[in-house]
Amino acid sequence: MASSERKLGVGICGLGRAGSIHLDNVAKSFDLQLLYVVEFRTEHAQTLLTKYHQDQCEIVSPSDLDKMLSDERVDFVMVCTPTNLHEEQVLKSLNAGKGVFCEKPIAATEEATLNCYKAAESNGKPLFCSFNRRYDPSLRKLYNERSELGQIQMVKMCARDSPFPPIEYLKISGGVFHDCLVHDIDAACWILGEFPKRVYAAAHAHNDAIKEMGDVDTVAAILKFESGALAIIDTSRDSRYGYDQRCEVFGTNGMFLNQNQRPSNMIKEELNGQSMGRMYNSFADRYELSYIQALQHFCRAVKGEESIEISKESTINVSKIATALEESCKKGCEIEVPY
Structure with missing residues (x-):
């Protein structure tokens, strides 16, 4: 120690x-x-x-x-x-x-x-x-208070990347399912406290360079859980208006919404209508605090002050779910996740 x-x-x-x-x-x-x-x-x-x-x-x-x-x-x-x-x-x-x-x-x-x-x-x-999104303060607050929602029936994740990643990075990224969707898969499973039984994905490559790699850049995924809950993940590699990150959790008692973060939350009400500043432009800016808090958690674990929160089971199962979604996309059908 x-x-x-x-x-x-x-x-x-x-x-x-x-x-x-x-x-x-x-x-x-x-x-x-x-x-x-x-x-x-x-x-x-x-x-x-x-x-x-x-x-x-x-x-x-x-x-x-x-x-x-x-x-x-x-x-x-x-x-x-x-x-x-x-x-x-x-x-x-x-x-x-x-x-x-x-x-x-x-x-x-x-x-x-x-x-x-x-x-x-x-x-x-x-x-x-x-999986540092667990340490985002607003998503962590949503997680900590989720019991107030009663039975959770739906989780919606929107994760649209900005700026468009360098092609050289994309070639070694492992593909959009294992590079991007794994974060949203982990967050959805963490919130629900379970892993999906079956999954389905549809996708397309709008970018020619990504198409040539045999990958896709735009994905819609559905995860079906034993409890009856559904998770929907909407992902894009190329969001030109900013780094779009939203999470909605719907339950029998209401709905929680984790909106996009901005450098300034000032809203202008003027003669031509309402306006507000642009959302954060990249993952490094949007998840700045989550990177710091994930590191702080790990340091406490190194000192023996707390146990690692992200388990072996979670790490392996998230990868299995991403692989099943990739298979679903290629086959065009629902896939049972082989745990």
Whole structure:
């Protein structure tokens, strides 16, 4: 167990989109000390470290991962690399006695994911798959007060991405179901407290580059649960008016609505009508607080102050649901999820 009286030592693998966000949050934390970044783009890494005044941090190449893992000052590792590298880095970190905070997915296959969780259990170290929307303050409030709704009958999730992701990222993203919909699947199952029995999805590729990859960019998904509840997920890769994120939960006693967030909530009432500011433009802005609070939860787990909230079962089942939706889209029929 790490001492709660000193800063936790941190190593970050990968400084892409997510890794850069985590570097920012670690650098701003009074409770954490960034000791290493593992990144093959040395100049890119140095630019970020200079920006956040992390002069004490050492840059190591992926081939020198063991140098970081052998340092006893490192309490946990944040894995933010492409999916094909996750399994090796997660396993090595756990077997070196480090906690692991991993961007989804933990690994590319169910078997590999299970092996990672077994390593966490055998080494007595926390392994956290960061479905960070659970830590969004407004969605967390909805979750905490959901019992007021009585029997929940419907959950609607809208998740339209902005700006359009780089093509090079899309090629390694794992596809829209495992890259985007997994967040909404996890949130819907978390709110309902159960996993769906059957799922259905319809989708289309409006973007030619995405079509050439064999992927889709616009999805409508339906999840059917044992309780009778339904979840509907509406997803797009290309929302040009902003990062559209909404959640509606309907029950026998009423409805909760988690609306889009904006940098300013000021509303103008003028001669030509009502207007308000544009919603946040990207996931990094909209979920800024959820990234911070997910990290804070993990740090408490590293210190032994609380247990990891996102279970092995949730992580694996969400991936199974995404795969079933992908199969449904290809076959054009409802699919039973094989738990």
